[in-house]
Amino acid sequence: MMRINNLQLYCLLILATAPLSYLITPAVITHLAGNTNWLAVLAALIPGALLIYVYIYILKKSIHPFPAILEDCLGKIIGKILGFVYILVFLMATAITLRIFTSFIGSSIVPDTPLSVYIGLMLLTGYYALRTGLENIARISQVLVLIGMPASFLILLLVMGQHHEVGNLLPLLQTSFMDFGLATYEGFIILGNMITVLTLAYFSTNREKTPRTLFNVLFTYIALTALSAFTITIHLGEDFANLQAFPTFKLIRSITIADFIQNIDAAFIALWIIGIFGAIMVLWFMTCYVTQHVFALKDYRFLAAPTSVIIGILTLKMGSNIEEEGILLASIFPVIYGIFYVFVPLVIFLILLFKPAPAQGVATGLKTPSA
Amino acid sequence: MRYKRGNKQANLPLSTSELIAKPISKQLQENIDDLHRLLERCTDAVFKEFTFGPNRENKGLVIFFDGLVDKTQIEVHLLKSLMLELNMRNDDSFPWPKDEVFKLVYESIVSSAEVKTLDNLQDLCHSISSGDTVLLIDGYNTALVAGTRSWQTRSIQSPENEVVVRGPREAFTETLRFNTALLRRRLKSANFKIENFVLGRITKTDVVLCYIDGIAAEGLVTEVKQRLGKIDIDGILDTGYLEEFLEDNHYTIFSQMEYTEKPDRVCGHLLEGQVCIMVDGSPIALIAPTSFPRFWIASEDYYERYVVGSLFRIMRFVAFLISLLLPSLFVAAITYHQEMIPPPLYITIAATREGIPFPAFVEALLLELTFELLREAGIRLPRAIGPAISIVGALIIGDAAVKAGLVSTPMVVVVAFTGIASFIIPSYNGGIVVRIARFGFLISAGFLGLFGIMIALLIMLIHMSNLNSFGLPYLSPIAPFDLGEMSDIIVRRPWFLNTMRPQMKGMKNADRQAKRNSNDK
Numbered sequence: 001m002m003r004i005n006n007l008q009l010y011c012l013l014i015l016a017t018a019p020l021s022y023l024i025t026p027a028v029i030t031h032l033a034g035n036t037n038w039l040a041v042l043a044a045l046i047p048g049a050l051l052i053y054v055y056i057y058i059l060k061k062s063i064h065p066f067p068a069i070l071e072d073c074l075g076k077i078i079g080k081i082l083g084f085v086y087i088l089v090f091l092m093a094t095a096i097t098l099r100i101f102t103s104f105i106g107s108s109i110v111p112d113t114p115l116s117v118y119i120g121l122m123l124l125t126g127y128y129a130l131r132t133g134l135e136n137i138a139r140i141s142q143v144l145v146l147i148g149m150p151a152s153f154l155i156l157l158l159v160m161g162q163h164h165e166v167g168n169l170l171p172l173l174q175t176s177f178m179d180f181g182l183a184t185y186e187g188f189i190i191l192g193n194m195i196t197v198l199t200l201a202y203f204s205t206n207r208e209k210t211p212r213t214l215f216n217v218l219f220t221y222i223a224l225t226a227l228s229a230f231t232i233t234i235h236l237g238e239d240f241a242n243l244q245a246f247p248t249f250k251l252i253r254s255i256t257i258a259d260f261i262q263n264i265d266a267a268f269i270a271l272w273i274i275g276i277f278g279a280i281m282v283l284w285f286m287t288c289y290v291t292q293h294v295f296a297l298k299d300y301r302f303l304a305a306p307t308s309v310i311i312g313i314l315t316l317k318m319g320s321n322i323e324e325e326g327i328l329l330a331s332i333f334p335v336i337y338g339i340f341y342v343f344v345p346l347v348i349f350l351i352l353l354f355k356p357a358p359a360q361g362v363a364t365g366l367k368t369p370s371a
Numbered sequence: 372m373r374y375k376r377g378n379k380q381a382n383l384p385l386s387t388s389e390l391i392a393k394p395i396s397k398q399l400q401e402n403i404d405d406l407h408r409l410l411e412r413c414t415d416a417v418f419k420e421f422t423f424g425p426n427r428e429n430k431g432l433v434i435f436f437d438g439l440v441d442k443t444q445i446e447v448h449l450l451k452s453l454m455l456e457l458n459m460r461n462d463d464s465f466p467w468p469k470d471e472v473f474k475l476v477y478e479s480i481v482s483s484a485e486v487k488t489l490d491n492l493q494d495l496c497h498s499i500s501s502g503d504t505v506l507l508i509d510g511y512n513t514a515l516v517a518g519t520r521s522w523q524t525r526s527i528q529s530p531e532n533e534v535v536v537r538g539p540r541e542a543f544t545e546t547l548r549f550n551t552a553l554l555r556r557r558l559k560s561a562n563f564k565i566e567n568f569v570l571g572r573i574t575k576t577d578v579v580l581c582y583i584d585g586i587a588a589e590g591l592v593t594e595v596k597q598r599l600g601k602i603d604i605d606g607i608l609d610t611g612y613l614e615e616f617l618e619d620n621h622y623t624i625f626s627q628m629e630y631t632e633k634p635d636r637v638c639g640h641l642l643e644g645q646v647c648i649m650v651d652g653s654p655i656a657l658i659a660p661t662s663f664p665r666f667w668i669a670s671e672d673y674y675e676r677y678v679v680g681s682l683f684r685i686m687r688f689v690a691f692l693i694s695l696l697l698p699s700l701f702v703a704a705i706t707y708h709q710e711m712i713p714p715p716l717y718i719t720i721a722a723t724r725e726g727i728p729f730p731a732f733v734e735a736l737l738l739e740l741t742f743e744l745l746r747e748a749g750i751r752l753p754r755a756i757g758p759a760i761s762i763v764g765a766l767i768i769g770d771a772a773v774k775a776g777l778v779s780t781p782m783v784v785v786v787a788f789t790g791i792a793s794f795i796i797p798s799y800n801g802g803i804v805v806r807i808a809r810f811g812f813l814i815s816a817g818f819l820g821l822f823g824i825m826i827a828l829l830i831m832l833i834h835m836s837n838l839n840s841f842g843l844p845y846l847s848p849i850a851p852f853d854l855g856e857m858s859d860i861i862v863r864r865p866w867f868l869n870t871m872r873p874q875m876k877g878m879k880n881a882d883r884q885a886k887r888n889s890n891d892k
Contacts, residue, residue, distance in 0.1 A: 007852055110707055110820055118822065125829050132837040139836040139850035146852065263710040266821050273825040 004203050006213050008138035011145040012200055013217040016193040016282040018224055019275030020097055022152060025187055026229040027247050028330050033175050033183035034238045035168055038230035040183035045222050047188045051342060052214045054349045055194065059201050059210060059365025061352040066198035067290045073351045083294040089340045090287040094280055095314035096333060098122060101276040103322050104246060119315050123308045126280050130288065130304035134203060137281055144278045151271050156227050159251045164234040187225060189334045191218065192341025196286050207368045245322060284311065391493045399430050399509035405492060406434060423453040429472055430509040439502035441521030448483040449506060449517055473511040485518025497575050530632045532799055538674040539635040547577050547651035553634035554581060558641065568599050574606035577651040578613065586644045588877030591841055595646055595659065609653045617659065619839045624807050626800035627840040629658040629665065636670040644878045660841035664849060664860045666801030667691060672863045680863030688861065690795035694805050697789045698739060699816035699824050702731045707820030723779040732817030734778050738786040739813065741768060743806065842876055
């Protein structure tokens with residue numbers, strides 16, 4: 001039985017949520033909410049906490065990990081079909097994450113290298129990680145988060161130390177409620193990637209502490225995203241930020257230390273490579289794990305090879321330019337995420353509300369089986 | 372027909388392998404014949420036949436290998452006792468027990484400190500090959516073995532590869548018993564166990580497994596014993612042979628066992644619940660389990676004050692990063708990410724690179740290769756000229772290459788700085804890994820810049836985190852993360868706070884020192 005500890009669970013969930021939001025979410029939210037972008041992110045704390053409550057309740061009432069939960073609640077046939085759809089959802093989530101990343105690298109860093117080279121190398125590395133199993137993925141995620149998280153905050157603090165205009169924050173709440181709501185939704189929806197906890201919690205050595213871990217992830221995510229949004233506003237200003245495809249990247253480019261160290265965006269890219277790699281790894285693991293369950297296979301690791309080909313093709317075909325990718329990210333994926341990461345868990349939550357609790361002594365998502 | 376063939380076979384002399392498996396015969400002459408056959412063409416084998424007892428009616432044979440024994444001990448404790456003193460006591464007050472000569476000799480006559488018995492030729496040959504002397508007495512099918520080992524050995528010297536400023540300066544030698552004595556002198560506890568194994572079909576090498584009972588995990592000791600027991604090879608000449616048999620993962624550049632030539636370092640590891648394996652003929656001890664971050668630790672860290680030790684550790688960690696990544700980062704920066712370099716610095720670099728015919732990647736690769744060649748040559752050359760050749764070689768080749776316009780000065784500086792940084796890593800096997808991996812990073816940087824470096828780092832990370840050393844994750848305590856233990860990896864935890872041993876699965880006694888009372892000062 002694979003075993004991960006709660007710190008590793010935290011790291012896996014952070015990787016599933018934070019890296020993409022660090023680069024993309026502030027841009028999308030600033031576009032919608034203007035200088036109140038950071039407030040929109042803070043507001044996402046409420047739906048985020050509610051979503052976590054839904055996940056916790058599902059874990060509390062379920063004795064099987066996701067996607068077996070689907071079959072337990074919706075019946076075998078619907079559960080299997082929905083499980084299959086989830087395979088596609090996770091595949092797409094992996095592919096879009098990879099696509100956004102490679103587009104960014106290709107457009108901003110080394111434009112002469114074909115995207116397929118980046119995609120191929122990332123997939124090769126991810127394949128290697130996946131072949132080694134969840135325990136190893138958890139260990140890797142720990143190292144990535146240990147390096148990446150402090151560095152991300154440090155970069156933001158360095159930006160805050162540069163020239164900034166606090167007046168950019170005013171006037172507050174000039175945005176319409178609609179836009180503010182949409183911005184909050186955009187800030188919240190990435191947290192849907194925490195659905196992976198419905199599987200990962202069952203491998204935890206201390207399932208009872210999963211709720212605490214989930215809230216820690218929520219607070220870290222909100223802190224990181226809100227701080228990025230806040231920094232973008234005070235440093236770049238709403239109008240200039242809206243002209244940028246990747247305002248976070250622009251922020252980092254502006255860092256100058258002692259009039260000597262400058263243009264340290266490469267450091268950010270290095271950071272983002274490991275972050276996105278982590279995100280891909282977690283989502284790809286979910287793809288393989290759900291596939292194993294839906295098709296009743298013995299192992300998930302061998303699926304890394306065939307799925308890598310599918311992800312590779314999907315990544316190449318998804319959005320022919322960065323504008324299309326932006327639409328995919330800002331308009332299409334939030335809907336898909338909303339349905340599969342929020343709505344379906346909500347339905348399961350409602351079904352489980354009327355189901356009796358598992359018998360005393362039976363291991364659930366929040367109860368570690370006795371040795 | 373079958374009967375005839377069987378009869379014919381019965382008359383054939385035994386082969387050497389059959390002969391060696393034979394038990395010792397009661398007939399001394401038969402034993403002498405067998406041993407002469409077994410040891411024919413072994414010119415260093417010495418057979419000394421003699422008679423002893425009242426009227427010299429008992430026959431005996433002493434056999435040993437010349438050069439492996441202390442002849443004075445044989446003369447004093449065996450031959451003199453049997454041939455001279457015994458004959459001098461030939462009177463009624465000392466009745467000669469004709470039926471129990473062997474018992475008398477074993478218990479009362481042979482005065483060696485180390486005496487044991489054996490009953491077959493295989494053990495006999497092993498004993499004399501190990502430097503013991505065997506006494507055979509006519510009429511008895513048991514041999515008496517006297518410990519007379521003594522040969523020319525290197526004396527205990529200071530370590531060659533683990534030089535320290537502060538701390539013990541003794542190093543292991545090639546003689547196993549000296550080495551175990553060096554450990555025993557430091558660990559004066561009955562719980563310090565030294566278990567013996569004989570490995571190698573031909574070499575019959577003595578291998579010892581050392582651990583502290585009550586601290587080392589039982590599972591770990593059992594696992595090491597099992598792995599040692601599975602080794603079936605003709606010869607073990609160094610601990611390096613064992614390392615490859617014992618490690619968990621064979622297909623990796625990362626060493627999963629530490630090695631050292633310092634007894635104090637071994638003792639430190641044993642006190643942390645690890646085990647040590649030593650081989651006769653090798654001055655290097657293997658330590659297991661280990662993890663990669665431990666390669667940054669030097670025993671000296673614990674002898675210096677904790678602040679100094681911690682600073683050294685941090686410096687070593689930085690040196691590790693420099694040694695691994697500096698050339699590749701430099702190549703990536705000047706090839707793909709020029710904007711990262713501050714303009715004044717970039718102008719200087721660009722000016723020195725003007726006219727250089729090679730791309731930065733090739734330039735770095737050539738210089739790194741040259742550096743490695745010089746380093747290797749410096750080790751292999753005779754000690755008197757080795758350092759001189761490597762220094763002169765580096766100066767002349769470096770200077771000539773710059774003057775000829777083949778390489779740029781900044782690249783020479785980068786490679787030289789990297790080389791210096793790589794010497795800071797205290798563990799030789801840890802350093803080798805970095806040296807090898809550096810080339811991988813260099814190639815990745817040459818082809819894909821910073822992205823390539825990150826991909827190479829990720830692959831290395833995945834590979835390392837998938838390794839185990841006797842069940843201990845290779846990246847622990849980084850992954851799985853353990854804050855308590857990390858405080859004694861990145862920095863050196865003060866001794867007064869070092870209350871617990873590093874956590875290992877199955878460790879019996881994790882307490883290192885008594886709990887301090889809060890009022891204690």
